[in-house]
Amino acid sequence: MKKIINEELIYEILSVVEEIPRGKVATYGQIARLIGRDKNARLVGKVLSRAEFYGKYPCHRVVNYAGRLAPGWKEQRFLLLDEGVFFKNENHVDMKKSQWDC
Template sequence: MKKIMNEQLIYEILSVVEEIPKGKVATYGQIASLIGRDKNARLVGKVLSQAEFYGRYPCHRVVNHAGRLAPGWQEQRFLLLEEGVSFKDENHVDMKENQWDC
């Protein structure tokens, strides 16, 4: 089986994440689509969970398709609120108002 994750793929994903503007969010699927891997949203999540090993990236701006925050990452909500992102409830970003239109 061919290795799916390599350094080039990791940096492709992280370079897209770096482009998400302050006050906006993108979805894992949206990022996967932008790098030409429509069906690899989970792979994007895996890369982002290890992003700290590659530098500083605004991974807090990535949520699931429904706007749900990453489970267990309490700081994500605080970081998004600081940037002016609005929420539907405690754990869901208002995607209509805040999704990155790339």
């Protein structure tokens, strides 16, 4: 049976995002695993794309599995640089140096 996005799930995802330390990043898949939904990385991305409606969360600290920044969100790079996150190139975080070890 398919699970539905509800307020409880949204806040579960956002509470994990809130725990990502300054200067570190997590992946969508990593967050999905932490909430017990291993195969729902896209669901995490969908929730984070609407996070502004639920308060202020450090969603800029979430990247894809390869460290790629969210397409079309130019501010994300500057927010991460400001926190001391390491980059491999213009659009990819250095995951070896900056991934949250949770």
